[in-house]
Amino acid sequence: MELINQEQLRNFEPQINPAATGALYAKTAGIISPWELAIALAENAMDNGVKLFLNSVVQSIHKENSVFTVKTATSVFRSKIIINAAGVQAAKINDMIARPAFKIIPRRGEYYVLDKTASGMVHHVVFQPPGKLGKGVLITPTVHGNVLVGPNSDSVPDDEAIETTAAGLDYVRQKGLRSFQNIPFHKTINIFAGLRAEPDTGDFIIAESPDVKGFINVAGIKSPGLSASPAIAELVVELVDGILPSLKPNTDFIAHRRKAYHFAELSNAEKTALINIDPRYARIVCRCENITEGEIVDAIHRNAGATTVDGIKRRVRPGMGRCQGGFCMPRVMEILARELNRDMASILKDRPGSQIITGTTKTNSVVEYEEATIA
Numbered sequence: 050m051e052l053i054n055q056e057q058l059r060n061f062e063p064q065i066n067p068a069a070t071g072a073l074y075a076k077t078a079g080i081i082s083p084w085e086l087a088i089a090l091a092e093n094a095m096d097n098g099v100k101l102f103l104n105s106v107v108q109s110i111h112k113e114n115s116v117f118t119v120k121t122a123t124s125v126f127r128s129k130i131i132i133n134a135a136g137v138q139a140a141k142i143n144d145m146i147a148r149p150a151f152k153i154i155p156r157r158g159e160y161y162v163l164d165k166t167a168s169g170m171v172h173h174v175v176f177q178p179p180g181k182l183g184k185g186v187l188i189t190p191t192v193h194g195n196v197l198v199g200p201n202s203d204s205v206p207d208d209e210a211i212e213t214t215a216a217g218l219d220y221v222r223q224k225g226l227r228s229f230q231n232i233p234f235h236k237t238i239n240i241f242a243g244l245r246a247e248p249d250t251g252d253f254i255i256a257e258s259p260d261v262k263g264f265i266n267v268a269g270i271k272s273p274g275l276s277a278s279p280a281i282a283e284l285v286v287e288l289v290d291g292i293l294p295s296l297k298p299n300t301d302f303i304a305h306r307r308k309a310y311h312f313a314e315l316s317n318a319e320k321t322a323l324i325n326i327d328p329r330y331a332r333i334v335c336r337c338e339n340i341t342e343g344e345i346v347d348a349i350h351r352n353a354g355a356t357t358v359d360g361i362k363r364r365v366r367p368g369m370g371r372c373q374g375g376f377c378m379p380r381v382m383e384i385l386a387r388e389l390n391r392d393m394a395s396i397l398k399d400r401p402g403s404q405i406i407t408g409t410t411k412t413n414s415v416v417e418y419e420e421a422t423i424a
């Protein structure tokens with residue numbers, strides 16, 4: 050960390066509020082795409098033999114003779130160890146098998162996403178001094194060239210309250226304008242909210258339950274849980290090792306996943322070569338982000354592949370651009386339906402219940418009506 054003066058700050062960030070007289074500069078800070086990280090890790094886990102069960106809500110946990118039984122609506126799982134990493138739901142999962150030991154308070158954070166044409170305004174992650182509720186409102190470029198402004202930090206009673214609010218967004222806007230007086234909010238292309246899992250114990254809870262051997266809580270992983278996740282994983286490995294020392298590292302571990310092509314980032318020669326191998330890379334589906342059919346098909350057929358419109362959006366970005374999917378969403382749905390051999394009407398936006406098509410408006414059958422008589 051380094052203290053920088055006003056001149057250095059203005060060299061880094063020419064559009065910073067002139068009232069800012071200096072800053073604390075963290076050279077090693079970085080930005081990532083959170084979805085791409087999580088999806089890459091899930092894919093790599095599957096490449097190494099992990100089985101993924103989506104849409105499987107844990108309903109009960111029991112333990113008998115050192116073996117846990119976990120039930121979902123459709124399946125029963127048995128295991129010697131359980132790792133509870135259920136985010137804002139982690140206390141509910143803990144309470145299914147262990148004495149209540151902590152509460153999770155969902156804390157909502159809301160953001161503005163600005164169009165890529167705003168990207169020149171900020172070059173670093175610009176924080177303000179943190180407050181009691183966290184690191185405060187920041188303005189940052191994203192890895193894909195948009196600008197992100199947010200978040201606020203509001204405790205909410207409902208652990209599904211991911212809606213944005215006028216008051217929350219107004220707070221973010223007012224705070225953001227203290228760092229940069231000319232944030233082009235008219236270039237907003239989306240707003241969103243997420244819930245942090247704030248534990249009432251104050252800090253991350255990464256420990257075996259004191260009353261249920263083999264049940265490990267990885268709970269209350271509030272911000273910066275993503276940055277901390279590699280270190281958290283190492284700690285969990287130590288805990289598992291302590292409980293089941295007979296487990297051995299996988300000597301055949303595959304450390305890298307198969308390369309995914311981002312067509313828009315390739316040189317012309319690389320694009321031509323790729324199209325010669327697979328002509329689906331020549332068909333642009335998303336015009337805003339220049340995403341090809343080839344990339345979408347690949348995202349469906351990888352391990353931990355996409356099955357929904359938002360699943361595709363988070364992996365390869367159609368729908369992340371200025372039109373927010375207005376143009377490409379029907380085409381993405383067609384590709385999903387074709388590749389997964391499913392009916393278009395069954396393709397979801399995201400979670401169960403998020404149908405996009407509710408029925409057909411045109412049929413092949415002819416319905417004859419009596420001519421209306423105008424009196």
Ligand SMILES: Cc1cc2nc3c(=O)[nH]c(=O)nc-3n(C[C@H](O)[C@H](O)[C@H](O)COP(=O)(O)OP(=O)(O)OC[C@H]3O[C@@H](n4cnc5c(N)ncnc54)[C@H](O)[C@@H]3O)c2cc1C
Pocket residue numbers: 105106107108134135136137138139142157158159200242243244245267270271272273274275276277
């Ligand atoms: C507004 C905001 C800003 C943030 N900023 C940063 C940042 O700048 N840097 C940073 O490092 N981190 C940041 N974070 C924090 C980071 O996103 C979290 O720490 C991280 O996502 C926590 O991961 P997790 O796996 O513990 O929980 P989650 O990602 O919430 O995953 C929990 C999973 O459990 C599943 N689940 C829940 N209940 C059940 C059940 N009954 N059965 C089956 N599955 C269940 C859920 O579906 C979900 O998939 C931010 C978070 C928010 C909300």
